[in-house]
Amino acid sequence: MAQARGRTGRPPLSEERKAEIRLEIARAAVDLFVTQGVAATTGEQIGRAVGISARTVWRYFPTKESCVRPLLTAGAELIADTLRHWRPGHPLPDAFDFEQRAADDDRLLTAPAHATVGALVRLTRTEPGLRAVWLQTYDExxxxxxxxxxxxxxLPADDLRPAIQAAMFNAALRAAVEHHAWHTADVPADPATARSDLAATLRTALTTAAAGLA
Structure with missing residues (x-):
C-alpha cells in the first residue's frame, strides 16, 4: 500500500500574521501615496516596500486605495469598544481619554502611528479613491x-434610538478627526501631544453632539 504523502510547501499563515501583513501593506501604501501620489503608485511598488510580490498585495486587497483600510478599521474597532465600556453617568467625551486608554489598553501601543493616520486623512481631501474608502469605513x-x-x-439591537445616536456620534467623530488632521498638517508634535490634541478635538465635537447622546 502506497504511503500517503505529507503536505508540502510553506505552512499556512496564522490570522495574526495575516493581519500584520495587511497593516504593513497599509503603512507602505500610505507612505507611497504621500510621497508620490496615488496615481503614480503601483501595486509592485507597494509590494516591494513590504518585501512581497504585487500578486500577494492583490490577494489581500482588490485595489491600491483599499490597501489603507486596516489603518481605518482598527480605529473604528477601538471606538466601538470604548462605547461599550462607557460608564453610565459619565460624560461621553470623558470616555475618549487617550492617555488613560494607552495605559490600560495594550492595543493602543501597537496602533498605527498618529502621523501615518493623519497623513492618510489629509489625502482623503484630494484623492477621490481614498475618500470613498474613508467614507465607506465610517458607513460600515x-x-x-x-x-x-x-x-x-x-436596548434591542434593532431599536431606532441607538441607531440615531450612532449616526450623530459617527458624524461628530468623522468631523473631529478630519478637522484635527487638516489643521495639524504643518505642526510637528510628539505622540503624547498629538493624542492630547486629538482628544481635545474629539471632546469638543462630542460635547456639541452630547445633547442627542445623553
Missing part, C-alpha cells in the same frame, strides 16, 4: 457603534 462602522450603544443602554 456605524452599525457597530449602534450595537455598542444599544448594549450599553440595555
Amino acid at each position: 462602522a456605524e452599525p457597530a457603534f449602534a450595537r455598542a450603544l444599544a448594549e450599553r443602554a440595555g
Whole structure:
C-alpha cells in the first residue's frame, strides 16, 4: 500500500500574521501615496516596500486605495469598544481619554502611528479613491457603534434610538478627526501631544453632539 504523502510547501499563515501583513501593506501604501501620489503608485511598488510580490498585495486587497483600510478599521474597532465600556453617568467625551486608554489598553501601543493616520486623512481631501474608502469605513462602522450603544443602554439591537445616536456620534467623530488632521498638517508634535490634541478635538465635537447622546 502506497504511503500517503505529507503536505508540502510553506505552512499556512496564522490570522495574526495575516493581519500584520495587511497593516504593513497599509503603512507602505500610505507612505507611497504621500510621497508620490496615488496615481503614480503601483501595486509592485507597494509590494516591494513590504518585501512581497504585487500578486500577494492583490490577494489581500482588490485595489491600491483599499490597501489603507486596516489603518481605518482598527480605529473604528477601538471606538466601538470604548462605547461599550462607557460608564453610565459619565460624560461621553470623558470616555475618549487617550492617555488613560494607552495605559490600560495594550492595543493602543501597537496602533498605527498618529502621523501615518493623519497623513492618510489629509489625502482623503484630494484623492477621490481614498475618500470613498474613508467614507465607506465610517458607513460600515456605524452599525457597530449602534450595537455598542444599544448594549450599553440595555436596548434591542434593532431599536431606532441607538441607531440615531450612532449616526450623530459617527458624524461628530468623522468631523473631529478630519478637522484635527487638516489643521495639524504643518505642526510637528510628539505622540503624547498629538493624542492630547486629538482628544481635545474629539471632546469638543462630542460635547456639541452630547445633547442627542445623553
